[in-house]
Amino acid sequence: MDRRAFLKLLLSLPVVGALGLFVSPLVRYLRPTLGPITKTTVALGDTPTEFSGATGLFSPPDMPQREKEVAFPLANFAKAWDFQTFTFGQKSKEYSFKQYQSIRIPGFVVRLPQDQDNGQPNFHVVSRICPHMGCVFNFIPPEKAPEYNYNQAVNPLFACPCHLSVFDPLKKQDAGAGDIRGKVVSGPAPRPPRYFEWNINGSDLVITAVESGGIS
Secondary structure, X not given: OXXXXXXXXXXXXXXXXXXXXXXXXXXXXXXXXXXXOOOEEEXXXXXXXXXXXXXXOOOOOOOOEEOOOEEEEHHHOOOOOOEEEEEEEEEEEOOOOOOXXXXXXXXXXXXXXXXXXXOOOOEEEEEOEOOOOOOEOEEEOHHHHHHHOOOOOOOOEEEOOOOOOEEEEEEEOOHHHXXXXXXXXXXXXXXXXXXXXXXXXXXXXXXXXXXXXXXX
């Protein structure tokens, strides 16, 4: 290799290095679970091509995981509108020195007047974080609703003390919001509170996961 070719090679190294530094975070941004390509089949023209690897580029996204089971005895909800408060711990994978992010989501479990089709009690389980601006809302009897600027209450409601958003656990929002229970009946909130998934396991109500998306 002559001197000129060597100098060209030497001068190209910073360019290649800079390109690598740009591509790496770009790919990580587009796919945060980046790693070895997991096994998958991609059709390239008429020929299926199989890629394989342990985890990463074609792996499922990193979903939040609950930290521990949250459960209540059904005996705690002997009649309609009995309720309990709880805190749901959730851990999300994070690509930092800590490797995870942990959050605590306050919630309400409320027994509804209508039973399920199988005769089991029915519940509405929601995050207490208001979807308007993240305040923590209350569960109130109908006679307190006028304090939240709502005068049409006939049953208990969720009500936010910050900006007076009121949610009715017996009503569902229209299809545009996914037909979610907890309709906004007053105030500026854009949607019902985020809900928790739950099931009845023997004599216990078990809260398993929170609706995906932001906390509020």
